[in-house]
Amino acid sequence: xIEIPSTILDAIESYLIKQYPLEGCGLISADISFDKLDTVVxxxxxxxxxxxxxxxxxxxxxxxxxxRAAEDKLQQIIGVVHSHTHSDPYPSPTDVNNAPDPSWHxxxxxxxxxxxxxxxxxxxxxxxxxxxxxxx
Amino acid sequence: MEVEVRLPTVLRQHANGAAVVKVDAANIGExxxxxxxxxxxxxxxxxxESGELHKFVNVYLNDDDVRYLDKLxxxxxxxxxxxxLPAVAGGSD
Numbered sequence: 001x002i003e004i005p006s007t008i009l010d011a012i013e014s015y016l017i018k019q020y021p022l023e024g025c026g027l028i029s030a031d032i033s034f035d036k037l038d039t040v041v042x043x044x045x046x047x048x049x050x051x052x053x054x055x056x057x058x059x060x061x062x063x064x065x066x067x068r069a070a071e072d073k074l075q076q077i078i079g080v081v082h083s084h085t086h087s088d089p090y091p092s093p094t095d096v097n098n099a100p101d102p103s104w105h106x107x108x109x110x111x112x113x114x115x116x117x118x119x120x121x122x123x124x125x126x127x128x129x130x131x132x133x134x135x136x
Numbered sequence: 137m138e139v140e141v142r143l144p145t146v147l148r149q150h151a152n153g154a155a156v157v158k159v160d161a162a163n164i165g166e167x168x169x170x171x172x173x174x175x176x177x178x179x180x181x182x183x184x185e186s187g188e189l190h191k192f193v194n195v196y197l198n199d200d201d202v203r204y205l206d207k208l209x210x211x212x213x214x215x216x217x218x219x220x221l222p223a224v225a226g227g228s229d
Binding site: 023025027050052054055056057058060061063064067076077080082084085086087091092093094095098099100101102103 | 144145146192194196199201219221222223224225226227228229
């Protein structure tokens with residue numbers, strides 16, 4: 001389960017719509033506390049270095065800046081968000097093969113239809129488990 | 137010289153949970169070798185078998201990605217901070 005405030009979810013979807021038709025990406029953060037790592041409190045849009053409609057490569061320097069900004073607020077990065085511009089919000093083989101951290105939340109926003117569709121997953125040893133998104 | 141290395145969450149399990157560790161090294165390559173030696177669980181995640189920086193990892197000297205400096209030969213100064221973060225990528229295909 002992941003909790004996302006509606007204001008942050010709106011900001012995420014608006015940002016990704018602006019990147020369309022290219023895939024967009026960014027990082028989400030939570031307060032550093034073992035019982036709060038599933039509650040999103042921060043959103044850091046990042047450039048897609050791949051500049052592609054089918055791939056994303058999160059800009060490494062944007063990641064470094066986000067990581068430091070989160071730490072300054074006593075937060076830590078807990079997951080990555082990206083858009084699928086022409087397919088369902090389900091992890092592709094590329095997403096699974098590149099998933100860097102089993103503790104992360106992998107949020108995918110599909111822009112296939114006019115209204116964004118957002119889902120979240122955990123990916124552990126190549127296995128995909130969808131988790132509930134609670135919008136607060 | 138002694139430098140501070142900031143570890144991503146995915147590597148901290150190999151360093152007893154530490155977010156920051158200190159190592160003695162003169163360049164980035166020595167930092168990674170030292171980490172792999174002190175924390176064997178990290179070895180395959182930092183360097184390839186041929187000793188190159190693994191493509192799934194980004195290493196920064198202060199604010200700069202070392203791939204755009206001298207890569208593993210990038211020299212260090214006292215007080216430098218090294219950050220290691222996973223490369224994050226994917227897509228719809």
